[in-house]
Amino acid sequence: FELEQLGVHESVDAVFPPAELAAYLADLPIDVAVIDDDDIADCDAVVTMEHREAFLEVDWVHSIQAGVDRFPFDAFEDRGVVLTNSTGIHDRTVGETVAGYLLLFARRLHDHVANQQERRWDRPAWDEAFTLPGSTACVVGTGTLGRGVAETLGGLGVRVTGVRRSGEPVPGFDEIHANDRLLEAIADAEFVVVTVPLTDETRHLFDAEAFAAMREDAYFVNVARGAVVDEPALIDALEADALAGAALDVFEEEPLPADSPLWGMDEVIVSPHCAAYTRDYFRDTGDIVRENVDRLADGEPFHNRVV
């Protein structure tokens, strides 16, 4: 197809100002403009956060997120709409967020922040604080996110194991397990970090059985998608002290409802689906768009093509 008009859909505003990305791409040999729902029909391609039915009429949709579980793959395929995603840019950002969670728990920093709100001088019990070297993190999903987590935690002295479908080795991981050995792999870890895409196979992968397999002193970290976890089963495990705690960036329902018990748990850190946020996000995702505009002009296959 011929690319003349590329729209930056206003929904990207959840992550960065749409005008920043439009300005970043202004030197491309095509028209780039910020658009709302009424302008979709004028575009050959859109860069977006959310899905709209009208995208079935354009030629190419680029998701500013890596996760594309909200797009109707079959309908895109039927209508010949190309879908590309932003995998490949979230290694360091999510890696540092996960390292932050682990350091909060190990050094009890989340307790200090909570106590400060109450102007309370309250030291941890003598046996609460620990250091990370010598602990093991099992990272489930060894793609961009998993590798970034492995590299960042490895730098902090954590032994990092991984779980993926093939079980083939991955640089930066001390050991890799195939996913049919998930329960054995997570049983061995002080930290379990979820970095898989949401698919039919991974929906509710972390259920009561998985939480029962984990150590009672283990922390659970989810930076993938909420529905990879059976959230009521996680809440049960936390309430029963079958886990030490959890750091959660993603939830079955977002925003996390105000009445969720997760908000009030001392050993649970809630972040609002922002593990990958950085002021450079529009540049990182813009570089993928730019590369694909070039590839289209040169008749080469799209980078990060999903459909």
Ligand code: NDP
């Ligand atoms: P990648 O495609 O790079 O990696 C996905 C990895 O998951 C692959 O290594 C794959 O390995 C593995 N995998 C897939 N299915 C399974 C399975 N059934 N069991 C075990 N491993 C599996 O994706 P990214 O790392 O870029 O992103 C992963 C997900 O993280 C995204 O889909 C998105 O939902 C989420 N995300 C969340 C963010 C946030 O802000 N919290 C930011 C960015 C992404 P193999 O093929 O060997 O199985």
